Amino acid sequence: MNSSTNDGRRLAILAHEKFPERAKTALGMMRYADDEIVAVLDRTKAGTRVTDHVPDICDAPIVDSFEAIEEPVDALLIGISPIGGDFKKSWRPDVCAAIEAGCDVIAGLHYFLNDDEEFAALAAEHGVDLIDVRKPKDDLTVAKGIADEVDAHVALTVGTDCSVGKMTVALETVRAAQAAGIDAALIPTGQTGIMIEGWGNPIDRVISDFTAGAVEEMILEVGDDHDLLVVEGQGTIVHPAYSGVTCGILHGSMADSLVLCHIAGLEAIHGYEDVTLPPIDTYVDLYESLAEPLFETSVVAGALNTRSIETDAEAEAAIGAFASDLGVPATDPVRFDADAIVEAITE
Amino acid sequence: MNSSTNDGRRLAILAHEKFPERAKTALGMMRYADDEIVAVLDRTKAGTRVTDHVPDICDAPIVDSFEAIEEPVDALLIGISPIGGDFKKSWRPDVCAAIEAGCDVIAGLHYFLNDDEEFAALAAEHGVDLIDVRKPKDDLTVAKGIADEVDAHVALTVGTDCSVGKMTVALETVRAAQAAGIDAALIPTGQTGIMIEGWGNPIDRVISDFTAGAVEEMILEVGDDHDLLVVEGQGTIVHPAYSGVTCGILHGSMADSLVLCHIAGLEAIHGYEDVTLPPIDTYVDLYESLAEPLFETSVVAGALNTRSIETDAEAEAAIGAFASDLGVPATDPVRFDADAIVEAITE
Numbered sequence: 001m002n003s004s005t006n007d008g009r010r011l012a013i014l015a016h017e018k019f020p021e022r023a024k025t026a027l028g029m030m031r032y033a034d035d036e037i038v039a040v041l042d043r044t045k046a047g048t049r050v051t052d053h054v055p056d057i058c059d060a061p062i063v064d065s066f067e068a069i070e071e072p073v074d075a076l077l078i079g080i081s082p083i084g085g086d087f088k089k090s091w092r093p094d095v096c097a098a099i100e101a102g103c104d105v106i107a108g109l110h111y112f113l114n115d116d117e118e119f120a121a122l123a124a125e126h127g128v129d130l131i132d133v134r135k136p137k138d139d140l141t142v143a144k145g146i147a148d149e150v151d152a153h154v155a156l157t158v159g160t161d162c163s164v165g166k167m168t169v170a171l172e173t174v175r176a177a178q179a180a181g182i183d184a185a186l187i188p189t190g191q192t193g194i195m196i197e198g199w200g201n202p203i204d205r206v207i208s209d210f211t212a213g214a215v216e217e218m219i220l221e222v223g224d225d226h227d228l229l230v231v232e233g234q235g236t237i238v239h240p241a242y243s244g245v246t247c248g249i250l251h252g253s254m255a256d257s258l259v260l261c262h263i264a265g266l267e268a269i270h271g272y273e274d275v276t277l278p279p280i281d282t283y284v285d286l287y288e289s290l291a292e293p294l295f296e297t298s299v300v301a302g303a304l305n306t307r308s309i310e311t312d313a314e315a316e317a318a319i320g321a322f323a324s325d326l327g328v329p330a331t332d333p334v335r336f337d338a339d340a341i342v343e344a345i346t347e
Numbered sequence: 348m349n350s351s352t353n354d355g356r357r358l359a360i361l362a363h364e365k366f367p368e369r370a371k372t373a374l375g376m377m378r379y380a381d382d383e384i385v386a387v388l389d390r391t392k393a394g395t396r397v398t399d400h401v402p403d404i405c406d407a408p409i410v411d412s413f414e415a416i417e418e419p420v421d422a423l424l425i426g427i428s429p430i431g432g433d434f435k436k437s438w439r440p441d442v443c444a445a446i447e448a449g450c451d452v453i454a455g456l457h458y459f460l461n462d463d464e465e466f467a468a469l470a471a472e473h474g475v476d477l478i479d480v481r482k483p484k485d486d487l488t489v490a491k492g493i494a495d496e497v498d499a500h501v502a503l504t505v506g507t508d509c510s511v512g513k514m515t516v517a518l519e520t521v522r523a524a525q526a527a528g529i530d531a532a533l534i535p536t537g538q539t540g541i542m543i544e545g546w547g548n549p550i551d552r553v554i555s556d557f558t559a560g561a562v563e564e565m566i567l568e569v570g571d572d573h574d575l576l577v578v579e580g581q582g583t584i585v586h587p588a589y590s591g592v593t594c595g596i597l598h599g600s601m602a603d604s605l606v607l608c609h610i611a612g613l614e615a616i617h618g619y620e621d622v623t624l625p626p627i628d629t630y631v632d633l634y635e636s637l638a639e640p641l642f643e644t645s646v647v648a649g650a651l652n653t654r655s656i657e658t659d660a661e662a663e664a665a666i667g668a669f670a671s672d673l674g675v676p677a678t679d680p681v682r683f684d685a686d687a688i689v690e691a692i693t694e
Contacts (some may be wrong), residue, residue, distance in 0.1 A: 020666060030664070074429065083489060084488050084489050085556070096478075110554065110556070141431050142430060142431050142588040142589070143587050143588040143620075144587070144588075145587030145588070145619050145621075145622065175649060202556055202557060204554075204556040205552075205554055205555065205556065206554070206555050207457065207552055207553070207554070207555070208551055208553055208554070208555040208557075208558045208591060208592045208595065209432070209457065209551040209552065209588070209589060209592060210555075211555045211591035211592075212587065212588050212589075212590065212591060213588060237594075237637070238637075238640040238641060239598070240490050240491070240492030240559065240598055240599075240641060241489040241490040241491075241492070241556070241560060241599075242489070242556060242559075243559065243560050243594050243595060243598045243637075244555060244558035244591040244592060244593075244594045244595025244596075244598070245555045245556060245558075245591060245595075246557060246591075246594075247584075247590050247591045247594035247595075248555065248590060248591025248592075249591075249592075250593075251586070251587055251588075251590045251591070252587075252588075253451075264613070272491075272492050274492075275492065275640070275641060276640075278639075278640040278641075282636075282639075282640065285636070286636060289629075289632070289636070290584070290585075290590075290633060290637070292625075293585040293623075293625040293629065294585060294587060294622060
């Protein structure tokens with residue numbers, strides 16, 4: 001899969017019971033991919049439209065099942081990913097219906113569609129592809145600790161939790177940098193980034209010993225072809241389950257600068273509600289002090305997701321308070337723009 | 348594989364060009380396993396004996412190849428693990444010879460013997476088992492953040508680098524605790540610990556998202572059956588390649604106390620010689636501050652490997668200086684004993 005093969009695809013996106021708040025793959029595809037979105041599957045919102053829930057992205061009808069889609073579709077994409085990356089039984093009828101209708105199915109789960117006997121047999125029968133973007137390459141290995149040798153400046157988005165916008169901030173930063181005439185590229189590390197960009201390593205799925213190495217490999221591959229690489233971060237360094245992935249990406253990237261991503265009003269780790277977020281300056285200290293024995297870096301900018309805040313004036317106030325806690329400039333690159341981040345990185 | 352099936356096995360251990368300094372699996376098996384060691388394979392030291400190099404472990408002849416072993420052997424165990432966990436071509440004749448002689452082969456490499464067509468075919472032909480202890484279970488998943496709910500006190504060995512003695516310190520601590528009447532058990536996280544104990548999860552080989560979960564699962568499994576669990580740590584939090592594994596083990600274990608392991612005179616990360624070790628108090632700060640948002644813990648004792656120091660008096664002086672840097676008691680549990688560690692943990 002690469003970007004060019006994405007052109008002109010007509011996608012249906014499965015997001016049952018999760019659209020839009022907990023469907024970050026779905027939203028990421030709708031916001032950033034080149035594909036045409038024909039329909040969203042969410043049985044709890046059937047009959048409404050995408051723009052009834054999210055005003056600023058491309059519109060599409062929301063339906064309760066694959067069979068309810070009225071337009072032709074090239075592929076069904078699983079647009080949600082539960083904790084653990086499992087495949088939910090309740091999605092099975094839609095996946096089977098898609099395959100039987102001659103559609104490819106694209107997923108970024110830990111559970112591989114190709115390893116499912118029913119799906120594999122059905123796909124073979126109907127001549128369609130099952131595309132598991134979270135299946136890592138076979139030739140990954142340990143990091144050499146040399147990502148800092150590439151010509152490009154490397155920035156990394158880090159976060160206060162999962163799903164706070166690290167991929168979105170990275171994509172918006174790349175776009176804003178490109179608009180400012182900088183040769184910038186994304187280093188995709190998760191299923192959505194990989195689906196959007198058409199390449200990348202699914203870091204949370206690689207062998208744990210190779211976490212840093214899988215990031216380093218991507219930076220070495222493209223780091224001399226660009227002036228700026230923005231690495232899509234994962235998890236958070238205080239996550240009960242995923243902190244190892246976060247730590248490996250930090251050390252593997254050897255990033256020159258960090259952008260700390262947060263969501264306004266967030267108080268506890270999603271799914272681990274008894275884990276209260278530490279103060280913002282604790283995150284800054286942790287990310288910087290973990291890097292320090294290996295390479296110099298610092299948090300140069302903040303990105304605050306202000307989706308839950310009604311007015312722009314209130315959002316600006318929240319961003320101001322966040323910037324003050326951080327001691328560096330901040331913005332909401334979706335609500336406003338990413339210029340402050342690009343400036344801070346390239347300063 | 349479990350401990351009871353190990354009883355009475357006669358093992359040959361392959362450690363070509365690495366015995367004894369860089370053969371930590373070989374040494375761990377010779378020091379702690381119940382198996383009888385019939386011979387060590389190291390073509391650079393053939394004709395000498397184990398005790399010519401390491402005085403305080405069971406003796407055995409060192410030979411240049413499997414075919415040079417004069418005693419009957421039940422299994423050949425790969426006792427070394429290069430960075431990356433690859434299988435070296437130069438070991439192939441010995442593995443084939445062992446299989447052809449009717450021996451099982453036991454390995455803890457990232458490269459699985461069972462996936463090697465030549466070995467698999469030969470093993471089938473000769474009716475022997477290829478045992479890959481680094482192959483993780485299929486049912487691992489993400490951590491729930493609840494390892495602190497078990498009855499046992501949980502201690503974790505952390506380190507300044509790989510190969511500084513985290514497994515050895517954990518094993519010596521368990522033995523010393525048992526000798527003091529405490530119901531203690533090891534939580535094995537690496538190939539050698541798993542080979543010695545007969546169970547465990549090879550944390551550095553699991554899917555990176557499941558790093559913490561694979562540790563938590565073991566603690567939940569046995570944590571109500573013992574009073575003290577000592578988790579075998581891996582890597583170091585400042586390792587260019589393996590820090591993610593270290594971080595995942597720290598957070599997955601939710602350890603009540605940490606034992607910092609170091610090797611006297613070590614100045615740079617092994618294999619990454621341009622990475623100078625930070626000061627000891629930086630390690631203490633990093634491990635404690637990383638844990639703090641999730642659970643309370645502290646470094647309560649230090650373990651210094653003084654193998655390179657000639658006299659006990661000099662070793663004691665080095666341990667004293669290490670304890671002073673740490674601000675807590677320290678010892679060398681191999682040269683002296685682990686009592687100070689047990690006391691600090693159970694205080």
